[in-house]
Amino acid sequence: MKRKLSMLLVFMLVLSVFAVGCSKSSDQPASEEQPAKAEKTFVTIATGGSSGPYFAIGGAISNLLNEKLDNVNASVQSTGASAVNATLLGEKKAELAFAMNDVINYAYTGTEVFKEKGKVENLRGVAALYPNFVQVVTLEGNEINEISDLKGKRVGVGAPGSGTEVNARQILGAHGITYEDIDEDFLSYSESIEQLKNGAVDAAFLTSGLPNSVIMDICTTHDVKIVPIRKDVVEKLAADFPFYSSEMIPAGTYDNKEDVETAAVTTLLVTRAELSDDVVYEITKTIFDNLDSLHEAHSAAKRISLDTVEQGMPIPLHPGAEKYYKEQGK
Numbered sequence: 001m002k003r004k005l006s007m008l009l010v011f012m013l014v015l016s017v018f019a020v021g022c023s024k025s026s027d028q029p030a031s032e033e034q035p036a037k038a039e040k041t042f043v044t045i046a047t048g049g050s051s052g053p054y055f056a057i058g059g060a061i062s063n064l065l066n067e068k069l070d071n072v073n074a075s076v077q078s079t080g081a082s083a084v085n086a087t088l089l090g091e092k093k094a095e096l097a098f099a100m101n102d103v104i105n106y107a108y109t110g111t112e113v114f115k116e117k118g119k120v121e122n123l124r125g126v127a128a129l130y131p132n133f134v135q136v137v138t139l140e141g142n143e144i145n146e147i148s149d150l151k152g153k154r155v156g157v158g159a160p161g162s163g164t165e166v167n168a169r170q171i172l173g174a175h176g177i178t179y180e181d182i183d184e185d186f187l188s189y190s191e192s193i194e195q196l197k198n199g200a201v202d203a204a205f206l207t208s209g210l211p212n213s214v215i216m217d218i219c220t221t222h223d224v225k226i227v228p229i230r231k232d233v234v235e236k237l238a239a240d241f242p243f244y245s246s247e248m249i250p251a252g253t254y255d256n257k258e259d260v261e262t263a264a265v266t267t268l269l270v271t272r273a274e275l276s277d278d279v280v281y282e283i284t285k286t287i288f289d290n291l292d293s294l295h296e297a298h299s300a301a302k303r304i305s306l307d308t309v310e311q312g313m314p315i316p317l318h319p320g321a322e323k324y325y326k327e328q329g330k
């Protein structure tokens with residue numbers, strides 16, 4: 001009996017040691033800290049119409065960010081462009097946006113189209129990108145050779161709240177023309193060109209990089225004319241609105257055999273103050289470390305350069321972007 005009791009005690013002791021060993025082994029992985037996954041920042045990029053450079057370049061930036069940054073989930077949103085985009089940033093409904101520097105100036109100061117809406121004070125700059133050319137398009141036979149010839153005509157002046165519409169109003173004003181002198185129609189790029197094709201408008205304003213795809217499209221079926229905006233008028237305009245500059249639409253861009261004088265403003269990439277410095281730094285670095293990808297997205301993007309990131313920037317740079325430029329000696 002004693003022998004049996006001793007064997008039982010030994011057996012139970014072995015069992016308990018085995019159980020403790022198993023318990024320690026199974027608990028071990030739980031005690032090890034697993035590396036925390038980086039929290040994703042969702043980045044909506046507000047662009048413009050799907051036929052314009054904003055949308056094409058915005059898509060390229062979105063692809064870059066998704067490919068290169070593990071902590072960013074980027075997507076593109078087609079919008080009514082500059083003024084709409086500034087509003088989206090102000091309402092925290094977008095993280096990045098394309099916009100013209102004149103409209104961003106209005107938004108930040110609460111003037112012009114933002115006089116009633118009020119200031120959008122959380123706007124911050126990422127980079128000045130490239131010139132946006134004001135392109136006044138008509139057809140041969142419409143007897144429109146100068147901006148002054150638009151009096152009494154049906155004119156597409158841009159989408160409501162867009163930078164193009166502001167440009168149209170100011171450029172007409174520099175020629176002594178108001179909306180009372182024309183039959184204005186508030187149309188997007190594609191709508192303007194479609195209406196020009198079917199004769200519903202006589203001319204249309206489009207402000208974008210070169211070339212604009214919808215203008216190229218109409219050139220394949222119609223004899224197109226780009227109406228000049230003379231240098232002296234642009235200089236007069238710039239006295240009141242310093243973001244305008246005089247530029248040339250090069251010969252051969254469309255059907256033009258010679259360079260055409262016009263006005264230009266600058267396309268900006270902007271963000272909002274609330275976006276973290278680290279995220280904006282990584283976004284800025286990714287863009288400028290991969291400019292070749294943007295250059296392939298649209299010919300307008302070939303003008304994007306580190307040398308011009310602050311030209312025409314009417315708002316403060318975001319600290320994240322500023323940090324990257326300082327590292328590059330800018």
